[in-house]
Amino acid sequence: MEFSSLRLVLLLISNTQSGQTEEVAKAVVSVEPDKQLFSGETVTLRCDIQTEPNTEWTYSWTVHTYNSWNTVTQCTTQKCIMENVSYYHSGTYTCRGKSVNGQTCEMSDAVTLTVSSYKARTVLRVSPQQWLTEGDSVTLMCEVTSSSTGWTFSWFTKHSLSSVNKSAGYELVSDSSGGSKGNYTVSSAALKHTGVYMCRAERGDPVYHTHNSSTQPLWITGVSSSVSLIIRPNRTQHFSSESLSLSCEDHRNSTGWTVRRYTNTLETCPSSSVRSTGTESTCTITSLFTSDTGVYWCESESGHKLHPVNISIHNGDVILDSPVHPVTEGDSLTLHCLYRDKNPSNLRAEFYKDGSEVQNQTTGDMMIISTVSKSHEGFYSCKHPERRASPKSWISVTGGFQEISGLKMFSFLMAVCPYLLVTIMLVSKCYENSVIIYSPSGRSKPVYMSLC
The missing domain is CATH 2.60.40.10 (Immunoglobulins)
Structure with a gap:
């Protein structure tokens, strides 16, 4: 017994020194399009074994669901493709391989698939707001709930604002280029962009489509001082x-x-x-x-x-009194916290901009900004210590009179000076060629008649 054990140890050492130690290959599982899936999608699991080229393998797959291991009978090749998945396909998947000469590989690490019981849905948001003036910038943002991998996005619009609850009449937005980013930006809005928008996402092969998003209207208006x-x-x-x-x-x-x-x-x-x-x-x-x-x-x-x-x-019992129309830069702005019932004994209210409390400019139940700037644009709300917070309202700030910068003034003078200089020279020349005529009364104040 002692001699046999010693012989085995010496054989292992000899093999190690001569480079004959054989490493066991390990399988690796990859997933396409994502580990987070929705009901009805197609998922592809691929088993890769890092080994010498031209080695032929047979593959086996197992899944662990509901505290039991089961063989995935429909998967006997390197790729395990499961179509129209449902909640019951959720679980941890592993694979392993066996070569034709009897060599086996180490089982892969488990990969967990989670399949939602519902079809994927999209959410459409607009930033900064859905009503704009010609020339403004607006971004439509499309997101897939509970997922962000592998999606491409499409936007659709209907330029008529009527019957928006019906899917008929929508056309693909031809100039949308959001793709996988999920954003469609109009840098300079025009009247033609007015309409109702919705989005949809897709991924996989065969292509899987999400539900259409809810509709989002977008208004672009002209400027008119005659109508209020x-x-x-x-x-x-x-x-x-x-x-x-x-x-x-x-x-x-x-x-x-x-x-x-x-x-x-x-x-x-x-x-x-x-x-x-x-x-x-x-x-x-x-x-x-x-x-x-x-x-x-x-x-x-x-x-x-x-x-x-x-x-x-x-x-609710608390609202924010904020202006409905945009505020002009340089003007003052006053916000009030209003209560449905009688006012509380303590009128002290807290005001918030974009979720952060405004530490100054507040007095009692009002907030006063004496000189509005573009930085004051955002979502505002108020809250009384004894009551709930008001909903948020967007306050838009438009540009007022802008001072001419030094660079613009310099450019203006450079453009005007040559013409000004020529004018002065002409006037001077005419003055030299003028004749002084005195009035018959002999008044000393001369009268010039130009000979130009």
Whole structure:
């Protein structure tokens, strides 16, 4: 026994020294398109064994689900393809190989597949906002819930804002180039970009499509100083059961403007409450519901849209009093925290911008910004210590009068100076060639007559 054991040890040492030690190959599993899958997708598992080329292998696959190991009977090749997967395909998968000469490899590490019981859904968001003026920039962002790997995205639009709940009538956005990034950006919005948008994602082979996203309207309007949208009370957020009045007023004494709105569908605001008198069209809602939340604007008979504003209706007891129209740089801005019932004994309120508390510029239940700049643009809300926080509202800031920079002034002078110099030279020349004529009365003040 001792001699046999010693002989075995000496044989192992000899083989090691002579380089004859044989390394055991190990299998590695890769997954396409992702380990996180959705019901109905196709997934491909591939088993790779790092060994000498031209070695022929047979493969076996196993899956561990519900505390038991099972052989994946439909997978006997290097690629294990499973179509139309469901929740029951969730589990940990391993593979191993065996060569034709009887060599076996080490089993792969387990790879876990998670299959959701539902089809993939997409979410469409707009930044910074869905109502814009010509020339503004806007980005549509499409995301797949609970997943971010391997997707390509497509955007669709319908330029008519009516019947938006129906999928018919949507066309592929021809200039969209989001691809795998999931973003579609319009750097300079034009009136033609007005419409309703939705997105969809796809991946895999065969191609797997997600559900279409919910629809997102986008308004791009022109600039007009003759038509105004008047809102009473003049704020973005309103309590339910309150009343609201919106008026389109045309200062050129022309007619044909109507208050329109988009909530879930496009409609006149609402048709039973519209009153037109002369150059003014008024929409009055005597008792607001949360379903009245939406975008309201003035529209001409020819379909021209102006001054879109966001109006939101809330059942809570705290709202933020913020302006509905953009604030101009340099102007002042005052925000109030409003309460549905009687005001609390302590009127101290906290104000937040983009989720962070504003530490100064607040007094009691109001916040005052004396000089607004572009940096003040963002989402605002307020909160009373004894009550819930208000919803968020976006405050937009537009450019006001801008001072001419030194570089622009220098460029201007360089462009103007040659013409100014020529003018001075001509005037001087004419002055030299002028004749002095005295009046018959002999007054000493000369009168010049140019000979130019």
